[in-house]
Amino acid sequence: MAVISRKAWGAPAPKRVDRISSTRGVKVHYVGSRVDPRLLDDHDRCPALMRQIQNHHMDGNRWSDFAYSYGACPHGDVLTGRGPGVLVAANGPGRNEDHYAVLGFVGNSGLVEPTDEMLGAILDAIAILRGKGGAGREIKGHRDGYSTDCPGEALYDWVRRGAPRPGSAPPDPDAWPGRLLRYPPVTRGDDVRRWQAAAVRLGYKLTVDGAYGPRSQGACRLIQRRARLTEDGIVGPLTWAATFAPT
Ligand SMILES: [Zn+2]
Ligand SMILES: [Zn+2]
Known part of the structure; x- marks a missing residue:
């Protein structure tokens, strides 16, 4: 995993920064329009997609900055958006104080299935938000509490399964459960x-x-x-x- 800085993907400076110290967790998002599947074979398209979304948010929507905390690309890289400790503009009015926002680079057509690397990058971004931004344990989808298709079926299904890290070993049934078994009491x-x-x-x-x-x-x-x-x-x-x- 690499964290790609704003400078490295060519982000302009934010027009305004609203600080927050903690959230209940993170909401997962998708692009919501078509994502060109050629992205899969060309990592150079990932910073370009960030710039395209940034333009849309700042020039189109007149928002202060790229709306999300991070982007997560299909090659496993984390692209820095607003980052930890900054209020997002992605979860819907009144819902941005409670959760940070991570954008998976899948859309509603074209590239719709996240790669294992992308799921790993979403979890890496969440780990940064927990470590540096006071994010709590919740991992939810944009559609939780807001009327939207986001983050799409594939990502939302993953969120509902508890956002497991791909390829991680299933829990060892022979492993000690972590508490002492004793009597009394039973x-x-x-x-x-x-x-x-x-x-x-x-x-x-x-x-x-x-x-x-x-x-x-x-x-x-x-x-x-x-x-x-x-x-x-x-x-x-x-x-x-x-x-x-x-x-
Ligand atoms: Zn969303
Ligand atoms: Zn990439």
Whole structure:
């Protein structure tokens, strides 16, 4: 990923800058008109598209600047728009204080499917806005709370799936859940169920019911003894590992 500065893509100076210190998160946008699919094979067209949109926003709409915080190109680069700490003009009247705005370079025809690199660039832009602009955890689409097709079906579907980073590994089902399983009181949950099933696979007599009670505690102590761990009857990361991958 590269961050392309305003200077590098040829942005004129903004006519006005309104500072903000934080938002609830970020809204994802698309171009909303046709995006030439030749963009895919020609990264030089990406800064040109930024300039075209900037012209439209400043000369056409008479806005103070390119409306979005960042653009995200199909080659994985992040192009700086208003950047962190600056109010956007993209989310609709009264909705710009709550969210920053990141523009994915897909349109309503032509190039409509984001590349994995573009999705990664959107997430990179969001990470910058969180790190430098006080953006909160929300990732939403322009259409959330405003009547618009934006950010298009493909991007909105991705947002609704929780905006996963493409190619990232699915969560490891054998990984320690990050909390201690102990009794008393009874710890309940799917992580308990997973641990109990692993203990049963090792030959311990347990009901896989998702409730970490005295029998689970007893099995835990035996597993800990066999693995030469402290016999405290509490499933932490070492005991979890000893249950899923006994040595
Ligand atoms: Zn939008
Ligand atoms: Zn590009």
